[in-house]
Amino acid sequence: MSTSNVERVANATPVLVRNQELAAANYLAFEADRVLAVNLMSAPGAGKTSVLEATLRALGGKRRAGVIEGDLETTRDADRILALGIPAHQINTGTVCHLDARMVSRALEQFPVGGFDVLFIENVGNLVCPAEFDLGERLRVMVFSVTEGADKPKKYPLMFHRSHAVLLNKIDLLPYCGVSLEELTRNVREVNPDAAIFPVSCRTGEGIAEWVSWLDAQIPGE
Numbered sequence: 651m652s653t654s655n656v657e658r659v660a661n662a663t664p665v666l667v668r669n670q671e672l673a674a675a676n677y678l679a680f681e682a683d684r685v686l687a688v689n690l691m692s693a694p695g696a697g698k699t700s701v702l703e704a705t706l707r708a709l710g711g712k713r714r715a716g717v718i719e720g721d722l723e724t725t726r727d728a729d730r731i732l733a734l735g736i737p738a739h740q741i742n743t744g745t746v747c748h749l750d751a752r753m754v755s756r757a758l759e760q761f762p763v764g765g766f767d768v769l770f771i772e773n774v775g776n777l778v779c780p781a782e783f784d785l786g787e788r789l790r791v792m793v794f795s796v797t798e799g800a801d802k803p804k805k806y807p808l809m810f811h812r813s814h815a816v817l818l819n820k821i822d823l824l825p826y827c828g829v830s831l832e833e834l835t836r837n838v839r840e841v842n843p844d845a846a847i848f849p850v851s852c853r854t855g856e857g858i859a860e861w862v863s864w865l866d867a868q869i870p871g872e
Contacts, residue, residue: 669783672751676758676786683764684870687771689787691809694775696795697819699727700852702770706736708862709768713869716766718757720749720774727772737761748779751786767869777802781809789868791815796834797827803837810838815846817861822851 680687692698706715717738719728722745731738739761741753754771763769771787773780781790792813794802797820803810810816816838824831835847846864850857 669751672755673784673786676751676754680786685763685766686768686869687787688789688791689771689773689785690791691773691780692775692793693777696793697852698772698793699730701793701817701819702772704852704858705862706734708858713767714765715768716763718771720772743774747774747776748783749773749785750783754785777806777809781812789814793817793819795820796824796829800829800834800837803841807841810841813845818849821849822854
């Protein structure tokens, strides 16, 4: 397709402005409590919850962690986190395809996070909308399954561009899905040269230690 036939749509609305105001308030609250807030994003099925479970296990007891779970319906993911002995709070968004700062602010009224070192906010599975709504987090982390294809960073660049770290998950499936890890990594780098990239597998544990070591270094000291 000729670039002259590509229409780009700009969408700046008062909704996003209000969200930024609430996100700034959330950010200040997290910083005052010295809690590292991590917005964990991905498409559905990329393995966010499995990565989160592996991360929490790897952190062990050395870091106090809590989780806010975002899903359209059910408490299945929050139940998985609670089964690990980690405090968790569920947000059900109904038909809304992402969390926003207002939802997180309301959750914090019921789920005090002042005793945590790190708070993971697992966003609704969606490759587009979550990247448009700040929650007040300090880190944005994207989980991307290699089975989604090497072209996605360029086709859906916003979430890759805004992420501080990108976890390329399910690398144990690379031999079966016809995806080149080198090409995928190169495409991520073209969209976001500064992102930390971690090839990982929740099934085999490969790469989890490196990811968790990087994450641990971001947590504020005493």
